[in-house]
Amino acid sequence: MLLPWLAGLGAGALVLRLVQGLLFPHFWDDLRFLLKVVRLGVRLELYRWRGEPVTVLDRFLSRAREQPGKPFLVFEGAVHTYRDVDRRSSRVAHAFLRRSSLRRGDTVALLMSNEPDFVHVWLGLAKLGCAVAFLNCGLRAGPLLHCVRACAPAALVVGGDLLGSVEEVLPSIPKEVSVWGLKDSVPPGMTSLTQELREAPEDPVPRSYHITSNIKSTCLYIFTSGTTGLPKAAVITQLQAIKASAGLWAFGCTSEDIVYITLPLYHSSGALLGISGCVELGATCVLKKKFSASQFWLDCKKYNVTVFQYIGELCRYLCKQPKREGEKDHQVRMAVGNGIRSDVWREFIHRFGNIKMCELYGATEGNICFMNHTGKIGAVGRTNMFYKLFFAFDLIKYDFQKDEPMRNEQNWCSSVKKGEPGLLISPVNTRNPFFGYAGSYKHTKSKLIFDVFKKGDVYFNTGDLMVQDQDNFLYFWDRIGDTFRWKGENVATMEVADVIGMLDFIQEANVYGVTVPGYEGKTGMAAILLKPNKSLDLEQIYEQVVATLPAYACPRFLRIQEKMETTGTFKLQKFQLVEEGFDPLKISEPLYFMDSLKKAYVPLTTELYDQIMLGEIKL
Incomplete structure (x- = not known):
C-alpha cells in the first residue's frame, strides 16, 4: 500500500516539476x-531597530579587527x-x-586617480564624520571649479x-577651502598632505567622531x-552606500574572491559596488590606475583574479x-x-x-535598480510581482518629438505594453526615497515627474528607456533628452554646448549624441x-573643447547650420538631427x-565617412 502511494507522490512531484519548468522556468x-x-x-531593519545603524566604515573597521593581515588592496604589486x-x-x-578646522558634518572634495x-x-x-565628494579626475577649468x-x-x-589641474584654477577656488596635495612639493597656496602624514600618528580615531544615529x-x-547642465553632486546616504556594498554578495561573490577594479573610483560602480563591496565581503581588491586592454588578462593571471568589474566598452x-x-587560461569566474x-x-x-556575466x-x-540574476544574455534584470513589492517601477509612454512623457486627454501618463520601449520611472516615497542633489532644489526637482497616474504622486525620472519582454526580462533601450553615454561616461549636452558657446563667433550650439x-x-555631435x-x-x-x-x-x-529648429516650448530640436546623424x-x-x-577638425568627406562606418578610423 505504501509503495504505490510513494510512487504516485513521486510521479506527481515530477509532473509539478515539469510544469514549473515549462511555465515558470x-x-x-x-x-x-x-x-x-x-x-x-x-x-538593515535589525540595525535600525537596535538604534545603531551600521555604515560601510563600520564594516571596514570590523574587517580590520577580524582579519588584519589579509590583503585588502593590491596596487602595482604592492600589498596593503x-x-x-x-x-x-x-x-x-x-x-x-x-x-x-574640519568638523563632523563638513564636506571634503577629493580629486584623485585610482x-x-x-x-x-x-x-x-x-x-x-566628514562627507567626501568624489570629483571626476578628467575635469579641468570651469567644470572643475563648478564641481568644487x-x-x-x-x-x-x-x-x-x-x-x-588645480593649480590652473587655484586663484578662483573660494578662500575658505583649504587645498591639500598628496606630494612632498606642492604649488604655493596648497598644503602637503604627504608631509603631514609622516608626522601624524596611526592611533585609532575615537568612534565618537563618526558614529551616526x-x-x-x-x-x-x-x-x-544628470539630464541638463553641468555635473550635479548626487547625495549618497549611509543607507544607499551600505545597500550598494551588498551588490557583489548578492551576485554570489565571497570573501575568497579577488576582485579586479579598473573603473574610476570617483564613480559609484568603482567606489560603492567595488571597494565597498570588497569591504562587505572581506575580499581582496586588485586596483588598477587605468584600464589597459593589453594588460588586462596578464594582470588577471598574475594576481589570480576571480571577479572583475566592467562596463560595456571595457568588454568590447x-x-x-x-x-x-x-x-x-585564467581563474576569472564572474x-x-x-x-x-x-x-x-x-x-x-x-x-x-565560461565567465558568468552579472x-x-x-x-x-x-531609487531603483535591477540585477540580472539569471544570466539572460542582453537583459539588465528581471522582474515579477514579488520583486515589484520591493522595487516598484513603471515604464511609461514617451513622446520623442516633444522630448517629454506622453500624457492623455486627462493629462495622465500611461504604461507601455510589453515589448514596447518606455521611460523607466520609480515612485518616490518613504520606502523608496530620492535624496536628490546638493545645492538648489531645482536640480532635484528636474529629476522628478509629478501627477503621473494620480494627483499628488511623485516619480523619479531615470532618463532611460527600457523594454520589458513577455518573460519579464528588462532590456536597456536608450537614453533620452539632454544626456548621452560615451566611453562609459554620461555626457550632459548643455555642458558641452556652454563650452562651445563661449567662442565669440558662435551664436548657438546644439549638442546631441549620434x-x-x-x-x-553615442558619441557627441554639435550643430x-x-x-x-x-x-x-x-x-x-578644437582648442576650446580639448x-x-x-x-x-x-x-x-x-x-x-544656417538656422536652428525649435520645439513648441522653444527648446532646440534634436530629434531630426539625431535621426540624420553625420552622413x-x-x-x-x-x-x-x-x-x-x-589634432584638428577636418571636413567630413564621403571617403572619411565610409572609413568611420567600416571601423577603419577609431574614435
Missing part, C-alpha cells in the same frame, strides 16, 4: 534572489592589508585634526598627478551629469584585442557591471571562457549656428570630424 532563480533581498532588508589601510586612514584623520591613497583619504575623512563650488567643501584633497545622513557626494575593447594563445551589448556578451564568453542597472542617485557602428552608446558676419574658426573650436572638456565629452562631429550624403550642410592624429 526561472522560479528557483527568482526565489533565491528574492530571499537574498529579504535577508538584506531584515539585516586591512590593518595597513586602517592605520594609513587613521593617519589621514589625525593629520586633518592637527592642521585643519590609487590606494584614494581609499585611505576617503576612509580617513569618514572616521572624522557645488559641493561647498571645507577642504580639497588633490592627488599628486593632478596638482596641475541616522542611516539617511550624507556620507558621499558623487557627481553625475578586450574583444577587439588580437587573439593570443591561452586566453581562457564579471559584474553594466552596459554590455548582446553580441559583445556572446563573443566575450565564447572567446575568454549585468545590472542603476543610477547613482536613483550612433557609430561598433561602439557602445553650430554662427553669429552674423562671423566666420568659422575650426582651430579655436582644453576645457574631458576627452569623452569632446564632440567628434560638427554640423554648421554627408543625407546632409547638405558642412560637416567636420575631429581627427585625433591631425
Whole structure:
C-alpha cells in the first residue's frame, strides 16, 4: 500500500516539476534572489531597530579587527592589508585634526586617480564624520571649479598627478577651502598632505567622531551629469552606500574572491559596488590606475583574479584585442557591471571562457535598480510581482518629438505594453526615497515627474528607456533628452554646448549624441549656428573643447547650420538631427570630424565617412 502511494507522490512531484519548468522556468532563480533581498532588508531593519545603524566604515573597521593581515588592496604589486589601510586612514584623520578646522558634518572634495591613497583619504575623512565628494579626475577649468563650488567643501584633497589641474584654477577656488596635495612639493597656496602624514600618528580615531544615529545622513557626494547642465553632486546616504556594498554578495561573490577594479573610483560602480563591496565581503581588491586592454588578462593571471568589474566598452575593447594563445587560461569566474551589448556578451564568453556575466542597472542617485540574476544574455534584470513589492517601477509612454512623457486627454501618463520601449520611472516615497542633489532644489526637482497616474504622486525620472519582454526580462533601450553615454561616461549636452558657446563667433550650439557602428552608446555631435558676419574658426573650436572638456565629452562631429529648429516650448530640436546623424550624403550642410592624429577638425568627406562606418578610423 505504501509503495504505490510513494510512487504516485513521486510521479506527481515530477509532473509539478515539469510544469514549473515549462511555465515558470526561472522560479528557483527568482526565489533565491528574492530571499537574498529579504535577508538584506531584515539585516538593515535589525540595525535600525537596535538604534545603531551600521555604515560601510563600520564594516571596514570590523574587517580590520577580524582579519588584519589579509590583503585588502593590491596596487602595482604592492600589498596593503586591512590593518595597513586602517592605520594609513587613521593617519589621514589625525593629520586633518592637527592642521585643519574640519568638523563632523563638513564636506571634503577629493580629486584623485585610482590609487590606494584614494581609499585611505576617503576612509580617513569618514572616521572624522566628514562627507567626501568624489570629483571626476578628467575635469579641468570651469567644470572643475563648478564641481568644487557645488559641493561647498571645507577642504580639497588633490592627488599628486593632478596638482596641475588645480593649480590652473587655484586663484578662483573660494578662500575658505583649504587645498591639500598628496606630494612632498606642492604649488604655493596648497598644503602637503604627504608631509603631514609622516608626522601624524596611526592611533585609532575615537568612534565618537563618526558614529551616526541616522542611516539617511550624507556620507558621499558623487557627481553625475544628470539630464541638463553641468555635473550635479548626487547625495549618497549611509543607507544607499551600505545597500550598494551588498551588490557583489548578492551576485554570489565571497570573501575568497579577488576582485579586479579598473573603473574610476570617483564613480559609484568603482567606489560603492567595488571597494565597498570588497569591504562587505572581506575580499581582496586588485586596483588598477587605468584600464589597459593589453594588460588586462596578464594582470588577471598574475594576481589570480576571480571577479572583475566592467562596463560595456571595457568588454568590447578586450574583444577587439588580437587573439593570443591561452586566453581562457585564467581563474576569472564572474564579471559584474553594466552596459554590455548582446553580441559583445556572446563573443566575450565564447572567446575568454565560461565567465558568468552579472549585468545590472542603476543610477547613482536613483531609487531603483535591477540585477540580472539569471544570466539572460542582453537583459539588465528581471522582474515579477514579488520583486515589484520591493522595487516598484513603471515604464511609461514617451513622446520623442516633444522630448517629454506622453500624457492623455486627462493629462495622465500611461504604461507601455510589453515589448514596447518606455521611460523607466520609480515612485518616490518613504520606502523608496530620492535624496536628490546638493545645492538648489531645482536640480532635484528636474529629476522628478509629478501627477503621473494620480494627483499628488511623485516619480523619479531615470532618463532611460527600457523594454520589458513577455518573460519579464528588462532590456536597456536608450537614453533620452539632454544626456548621452560615451566611453562609459554620461555626457550632459548643455555642458558641452556652454563650452562651445563661449567662442565669440558662435551664436548657438546644439549638442546631441549620434550612433557609430561598433561602439557602445553615442558619441557627441554639435550643430553650430554662427553669429552674423562671423566666420568659422575650426582651430579655436578644437582648442576650446580639448582644453576645457574631458576627452569623452569632446564632440567628434560638427554640423554648421544656417538656422536652428525649435520645439513648441522653444527648446532646440534634436530629434531630426539625431535621426540624420553625420552622413554627408543625407546632409547638405558642412560637416567636420575631429581627427585625433591631425589634432584638428577636418571636413567630413564621403571617403572619411565610409572609413568611420567600416571601423577603419577609431574614435
